[in-house]
Amino acid sequence: MSAISYLEAIREGMTEEMRRDEKVFVMGEDVGVYGGAFKVTKGMIGEFGPQRIMDTPISESAIIGVGIGAAIQGFRPICEMQFADFVTSGFNQIVNNAATFYWRQGVKTPMVIRNPSGGNIHGGPFHSSNPEPWFFRTPGLKVVAPATAYDAKGLMKSAVRDDNVVLYFENKYLYRRIKEELPPEDYIVPIGEAKLARDGNEAVIITYGAPVHDSIQVCGEMSKEEGVEVAVLDLRSLMPFDKGKILTIVKSTNRVLIAHEHQLTGGIGGELAAFINENAFEYLDAPVMRVAAKDIPVPFSPPLEEYFLPTRDKIKAKLIELLSY
Amino acid sequence: MSAISYLEAIREGMTEEMRRDEKVFVMGEDVGVYGGAFKVTKGMIGEFGPQRIMDTPISESAIIGVGIGAAIQGFRPICEMQFADFVTSGFNQIVNNAATFYWRQGVKTPMVIRNPSGGNIHGGPFHSSNPEPWFFRTPGLKVVAPATAYDAKGLMKSAVRDDNVVLYFENKYLYRRIKEELPPEDYIVPIGEAKLARDGNEAVIITYGAPVHDSIQVCGEMSKEEGVEVAVLDLRSLMPFDKGKILTIVKSTNRVLIAHEHQLTGGIGGELAAFINENAFEYLDAPVMRVAAKDIPVPFSPPLEEYFLPTRDKIKAKLIELLSY
Amino acid sequence: MAVKKAGKERIKFIIEDREYFDLNDKKKIDLYYYMQVCRKAEEQIIRLYRQGKIVGGVFTGRGLEAITIGSAYALEERDGLFPIHRDMGAHFVKGQTLKTFFAQYLGRANTSSRGRDGNLHLGMPEKHIYGTISHLGAMIPVAVGYAMGAKMRGEDSVALSFIGDGGSNIGDFHEGLNFAAVHKLGFILVIENNQYAYSTPTQEQYAADYLADRAIGYGMHGEVVYGNNVMAVYEAVGKAVVRARKGEGPSLIEARSMRVRGHSEHDDAFYVPKELLQEWVKRDPIENYEKYLLRKKIITKVKIEKMIREIEAEIREATEYAEQSPFPEPEDCMRDLFA
Amino acid sequence: MAVKKAGKERIKFIIEDREYFDLNDKKKIDLYYYMQVCRKAEEQIIRLYRQGKIVGGVFTGRGLEAITIGSAYALEERDGLFPIHRDMGAHFVKGQTLKTFFAQYLGRANTSSRGRDGNLHLGMPEKHIYGTISHLGAMIPVAVGYAMGAKMRGEDSVALSFIGDGGSNIGDFHEGLNFAAVHKLGFILVIENNQYAYSTPTQEQYAADYLADRAIGYGMHGEVVYGNNVMAVYEAVGKAVVRARKGEGPSLIEARSMRVRGHSEHDDAFYVPKELLQEWVKRDPIENYEKYLLRKKIITKVKIEKMIREIEAEIREATEYAEQSPFPEPEDCMRDLFA
Numbered sequence A, B: 001m002s003a004i005s006y007l008e009a010i011r012e013g014m015t016e017e018m019r020r021d022e023k024v025f026v027m028g029e030d031v032g033v034y035g036g037a038f039k040v041t042k043g044m045i046g047e048f049g050p051q052r053i054m055d056t057p058i059s060e061s062a063i064i065g066v067g068i069g070a071a072i073q074g075f076r077p078i079c080e081m082q083f084a085d086f087v088t089s090g091f092n093q094i095v096n097n098a099a100t101f102y103w104r105q106g107v108k109t110p111m112v113i114r115n116p117s118g119g120n121i122h123g124g125p126f127h128s129s130n131p132e133p134w135f136f137r138t139p140g141l142k143v144v145a146p147a148t149a150y151d152a153k154g155l156m157k158s159a160v161r162d163d164n165v166v167l168y169f170e171n172k173y174l175y176r177r178i179k180e181e182l183p184p185e186d187y188i189v190p191i192g193e194a195k196l197a198r199d200g201n202e203a204v205i206i207t208y209g210a211p212v213h214d215s216i217q218v219c220g221e222m223s224k225e226e227g228v229e230v231a232v233l234d235l236r237s238l239m240p241f242d243k244g245k246i247l248t249i250v251k252s253t254n255r256v257l258i259a260h261e262h263q264l265t266g267g268i269g270g271e272l273a274a275f276i277n278e279n280a281f282e283y284l285d286a287p288v289m290r291v292a293a294k295d296i297p298v299p300f301s302p303p304l305e306e307y308f309l310p311t312r313d314k315i316k317a318k319l320i321e322l323l324s325y
Numbered sequence C, D: 001m002a003v004k005k006a007g008k009e010r011i012k013f014i015i016e017d018r019e020y021f022d023l024n025d026k027k028k029i030d031l032y033y034y035m036q037v038c039r040k041a042e043e044q045i046i047r048l049y050r051q052g053k054i055v056g057g058v059f060t061g062r063g064l065e066a067i068t069i070g071s072a073y074a075l076e077e078r079d080g081l082f083p084i085h086r087d088m089g090a091h092f093v094k095g096q097t098l099k100t101f102f103a104q105y106l107g108r109a110n111t112s113s114r115g116r117d118g119n120l121h122l123g124m125p126e127k128h129i130y131g132t133i134s135h136l137g138a139m140i141p142v143a144v145g146y147a148m149g150a151k152m153r154g155e156d157s158v159a160l161s162f163i164g165d166g167g168s169n170i171g172d173f174h175e176g177l178n179f180a181a182v183h184k185l186g187f188i189l190v191i192e193n194n195q196y197a198y199s200t201p202t203q204e205q206y207a208a209d210y211l212a213d214r215a216i217g218y219g220m221h222g223e224v225v226y227g228n229n230v231m232a233v234y235e236a237v238g239k240a241v242v243r244a245r246k247g248e249g250p251s252l253i254e255a256r257s258m259r260v261r262g263h264s265e266h267d268d269a270f271y272v273p274k275e276l277l278q279e280w281v282k283r284d285p286i287e288n289y290e291k292y293l294l295r296k297k298i299i300t301k302v303k304i305e306k307m308i309r310e311i312e313a314e315i316r317e318a319t320e321y322a323e324q325s326p327f328p329e330p331e332d333c334m335r336d337l338f339a
């Protein structure tokens, strides 16, 4: 058994589910012979053929809408957005059609929408964004965002098996940068469960996606440098988010830093902070603090993007501020 | 001088700006001879003609996109969405094109996008929504949401004069239900300034739109019944929101209830709560509490919609909970 | 080289006296029956609306019955129907009951949407009727996907949807039709060209001679029919269904008619020229079809009267049923956000 | 009645020996010059990319120079240009400088986007060049609005934009063109049909014979040209500009060509059949045009060599300028979110 990358884990998750259930299929731009812009579906057409690894016209709204229709017919489409940024072109189908069909008509529309997202690749404003907050606030959608290969595979499997619409945010920066040995047997990561990525008692960083790794590293440094142990809670699922685990760790650490790669204002961190404030107010020794991207579109040129992103340095600085409050 | 309705105030705002500046024009579905689905633009075509009160095909994305192009040419379009719900069909143009043009290319795109929004009219999930949180979190957009005729007019004028993209959320329920005498002279309400709609010292309800009126009424009742004076801060502008006024009133009341008509989770209240928590932690005698719509689409049948909305009863109950914390 | 298009007047606004596809007398009477059911049911809705009993606004398909009924009559039970806001006629053909119809308009609990979705967003999944969302055009890609699902399962069922002259100008129309054409799916889109989109006349919605010509740009079959001749509509859609089942791909059928009432019941349609309205009131699809059936001796006056009495009785009964049906429990709307 | 369409083969893939609109020898040499500038500049970009100096990916318009340059050459300064990802040729004609071009690709501060927007999202507002966003089709309605603004001001300036065979299938294509046709706006859309959209061949993007046929469904002028003949492209767009200025409405021009490199520089285009590629490499728009100019004695070998030397010198100079240009200050990106 050898280690596989985050990207390969996504592919394995899809492949195994497609073997298990013939109703599962993939559709998107260039997913077939080409294997997708990031090669996530590479080789899959060889095993499953063009009917189940289906290239589509450049029509994000139709990709989602057709996916809904196929789901009504009992299929389980995995719709790929070439970049998460383009999900805005299918926005209406997601938030009004897909999100509501079951609630308003009792019609199930199981589907996964894959969104390669995130920055740090010099993609500029339209190839680097993290659009999950728009969906996080939309009733009827589930939202997941794995940070490790293990979770990428396990959450993909859960998403495919889920009878609802699951927005799957995969972080492009992590694709080939992290590797892990995965269990040989079938496993899933349940949607809605956070994971304690690092234990600690002086504070907790609640985060997901790429900043999970930065946070763990920062906490390691803080442990060495200052002797403080800070926990890292990897949400993994954003909607529903794991209220139980959040409150437990908050109540035992009493100091909370929320870190996310998308912009600060109106981000998911706001909701988490409000939730923690409402439900664990008496336990807080300091205000819930947040570190996030700046409130501008993702800039292109390296010095700007570095300035924009919630880098390790910024996480560390904010953590020190929190600990010294 | 006689009182005019909220709806008439919007029309007056547009009309006066169109008289003042020939670059201002209105475009949207059925805004011309028909005067708009809600008759907000009624009669305006008589004064300004079909070139400046322009009917469009049913193409929300083009309405916004064409508006951007006209703005590049020095015009100041006011684009009407027939219902705010349909803004999702123009979502991509707003969040990626309109919101970023100036920042990324130095090209100004002054425009107003009017969104008749809100529930309590038995319109069902797609004629009753409050989509402002999606835009609130999108860098590059200004967002306003007046609750009174005075502010409706004054904010319309500011929005038209602003060199940026302003999303103007007008509450349909208020259209003909509230009236006010307005000053005869030209006035504006600056974007970014909240207004103390009611003074008080025991707590503050921070809100905007229709719940402003419910909040004021609830506070009146509480004053009579319990002798407590609770302030109501009407945000009026959501982006930028008035950080100064918020912190001032929070620091003098020490208890905060946020009320908004859209769904709780991922709503604007989350950001406000997080912001208050971050910046006035030591002043809080209770957690920042929120009252909002339920986390489902807006239901159609009256008993369901009543259950869904943050009604006066619910605001009052939450306020009592806050005061007795 | 510049593109060419076919000449201008492509249809006659009369019920031509000829054979129509596979229509026999029984089917012709069926079509008449459904048109009367739809007309009478919608008249009842208007009555209830005036009595303040309807939740929400009221849109009807008056004058468009030939389109919605002629189209849906070409479907089998297993085919998917994706009706929009003027397509109650199609519902009834496909198996929507008068009881669920009235219950829905009164906001009651006993419909597939349990009072959650707007009155005309009625569905009936067990009959493969999928309730629309309000956003025009949004159901087109979904119906295309339904057709794709059928193909993937190796079945020959088709999907049918509708769109207006106004709604045809939204992006999803384009993306959906193009997708269907590329994959040669069994999808049929009927354009209800009723000359107005709310207050906006067609020349402010599009500049083409015929919306059906958009089919050329997608590489699919396109066709124009007289929308007030139920047999012609049935024929065009029926043939489209045959092609679809054979795997010959999608069809775009433009049915020309006129909206003879306001956009919805609160709209007096002051913006519609009186002469235009009069002309089309005279072309009423039911009255003229009735004349045709009588003239051809397919039906008798007596039979018609009996039929109408039965329909009216059924409508009364369904209305009572609906009025006695419970409103949903408030908390019920919190259930089933997720499956 | 079913709709009709015109026959199949509508263009010849050769540079025909005939008059082209108002092209005289000077203009013909101009066209050649810009094509060489574009070709050489993009070759330099590829060199810099291989040296790891470029920020972001690299997309080129190689083989499409006749389309982008022939089109933009029909514009005046006041006309709006809305180029997309393969249209550097159009930029140069419209006044984009080699210096700003290279500075942009190196992520430097001294361009209209100050390092904020992606390399090919270059603009130059003072020359009425508006940098695209990535979302395909999104600039179409914007360009239509630019044309509408011109009309509202009583001016006759026009707007030109491009779209690919793939991008033509996105909703904004439909909404934008329909809007332009209804309002008879001075908008010209050139479809760069280069047979592939990333890895996807045209038959998986659309099923129509010609994308230009979509013009019929909008009621506008549609036309197909050989995209590797710069004069034919210029002629079609030039005439469209004349019509646009006269208020005769928009045009949709499909230029047929081939993408002779990968989608971007990281793509070796393994999915493109070798023969197809060879066929089109032989049809290189610059080489064949050069032969035409030499054969017609419009230019000489000597003049060409001198021209190329000058271009290459200018490119070297611009590259140096760009490499010496500063990166933006980090905090600069926080400015000007609002005007």
Ligand SMILES: Cc1ncc(C[n+]2csc(CCOP(=O)(O)OP(=O)(O)O)c2C)c(N)n1
Pocket: B029, B058, B060, B082, B086, B089, C086, C134, C135, C136, C163, C164, C165, C166, C167, C168, C170, C192, C194, C196, C197, C198, C259, C263
């Ligand atoms: C995307 C979208 N925009 C606007 C509306 C509001 N609206 C509802 S019906 C209608 C007019 C529709 O006209 P048409 O498509 O011709 O259908 P008709 O009502 O004439 O049958 C409009 C503008 C909508 N439902 N969806």
Ligand SMILES: Cc1ncc(C[n+]2csc(CCOP(=O)(O)OP(=O)(O)O)c2C)c(N)n1
Pocket: A029, A058, A060, A082, A086, A089, D086, D134, D135, D136, D163, D164, D165, D166, D167, D168, D170, D192, D194, D196, D197, D198, D259, D263
């Ligand atoms: C809405 C949207 N979806 C997907 C993409 C990703 N993408 C960029 S270029 C491209 C292929 C474009 O093909 P085509 O339109 O034919 O233009 P070409 O590159 O061949 O010139 C794709 C899929 C995008 N930019 N925008």
Ligand SMILES: [Mg+2]
Pocket: C164, C165, C166, C192, C193, C194, C195, C196, C197, C198, C259
């Ligand atoms: Mg219509």
Ligand SMILES: [Mg+2]
Pocket: D164, D165, D166, D192, D193, D194, D195, D196, D197, D198, D259
């Ligand atoms: Mg292409």
